[in-house]
Amino acid sequence: xxxxxxxxxxxxxxxxxxxxxxxxxxxxxxxxxxxxxxxxxxxxxxxxxxxxxxxxxxxxxxxxxxxxxxxxxxxxxxxxxxxxxxxxxxxxxxxxxxxxxxxxxxxxxxxxxxxxxxxxxxxxxxxxxxxxxxxxxxxxxxxxxxxxxxxxxxxxxxxxxxxxxxxxxxxxxxxxxxxxxxxxxxxxxxxxxxxxxxxxxxxxxxxxxxxxxxxxxxxxxxxxxxxxxxxxxxxxxxxxxxxxxxxxxxxxxxxxxxxxxxxxxxxxxxxxxxxxxxxxxxxxxxxxxxxxxxxxxxxxxxxxxxxxxxxxxxxxxxxxxxxxxxxxxxxxxxxxxxxxxxxxxxxx
Ligand code: SF4
Numbered sequence: 345x346x347x348x349x350x351x352x353x354x355x356x357x358x359x360x361x362x363x364x365x366x367x368x369x370x371x372x373x374x375x376x377x378x379x380x381x382x383x384x385x386x387x388x389x390x391x392x393x394x395x396x397x398x399x400x401x402x403x404x405x406x407x408x409x410x411x412x413x414x415x416x417x418x419x420x421x422x423x424x425x426x427x428x429x430x431x432x433x434x435x436x437x438x439x440x441x442x443x444x445x446x447x448x449x450x451x452x453x454x455x456x457x458x459x460x461x462x463x464x465x466x467x468x469x470x471x472x473x474x475x476x477x478x479x480x481x482x483x484x485x486x487x488x489x490x491x492x493x494x495x496x497x498x499x500x501x502x503x504x505x506x507x508x509x510x511x512x513x514x515x516x517x518x519x520x521x522x523x524x525x526x527x528x529x530x531x532x533x534x535x536x537x538x539x540x541x542x543x544x545x546x547x548x549x550x551x552x553x554x555x556x557x558x559x560x561x562x563x564x565x566x567x568x569x570x571x572x573x574x575x576x577x578x579x580x581x582x583x584x585x586x587x588x589x590x591x592x593x594x595x596x597x598x599x600x601x602x603x604x605x606x607x608x609x610x611x612x613x614x615x616x617x618x619x620x621x622x623x624x625x626x627x628x629x630x631x632x633x634x635x636x637x638x639x640x641x642x643x644x645x646x647x648x649x650x651x652x653x654x655x656x657x658x659x660x661x662x663x664x665x666x667x668x669x670x671x672x673x674x675x676x677x678x679x680x681x682x683x684x685x686x687x688x689x690x691x692x
Pocket of ligand 1: 583585599600601603645647648650651
């Protein structure tokens, strides 16, 4: 599949930034695929999430085969998150979806709430070719977990993650990550979280900044980190409409990870190719809105997650843990982005 003057290869970061800076509505490069969503259903009702309304959708692996074979380049541009608004392990055919992607040279990563991470699924994921698995945990204490990750069982989730780590043993892949979204946990609990999972043997621990999902969620009280999150975005254009797409379980395509509720649908892969959607009327209108600062969709106007070229490295990486809580507080205040503590080959 080609579009005027291009190959089927996705654009580079530099091409996307150049088109963004010139405010071009119709672009000559293809997007990279950021996420392929197996399902938008979830068994949790976390306070940091906006649930899409209606019945959950399940991605059809045969559809995925057609989409990847038709336009493989955008899928292979970078490892794809096999995850978006739902809990991927609820999809009964997840192993088939991962196989489709692996067999077509698409790198994969996955984030899970770990509630369904039983022995069988753990073994499947270990053999699936994933390069990274993220355990989305958000708490080190049962009472905090119950309050934030509504519907989850703290002890079960921790038990499942420990069992996964045991089963993985010293395999080099996937990289494992314990993740905490910075909300209203106290600093002492965030520190406890880091130390707990470092001791349990995960490869990395990430502290992730809170997303309001395009202003759909309020800010948690007493949060730390990015003060800009408390403000509207103003008219700074967002890079995402020039850079990437998310493929939802129902085949619709949205431009970014903030759009959990499908307010910015650019088209559907059931009706159009990715190239057609990428330069279709909805995508062009979204780019023009961002370039001019006029007629911004409400989601974008209130968004606290807009990406700019300066945010290329949105994850700040450290080798090892902070030395103590005081240093952790300084890091959180200094870097209002995702903080990743890489514990591999570090003598803790
Ligand atoms: S401004 Fe926010 S909602 Fe709009 S495209 Fe960017 S990330 Fe998505």
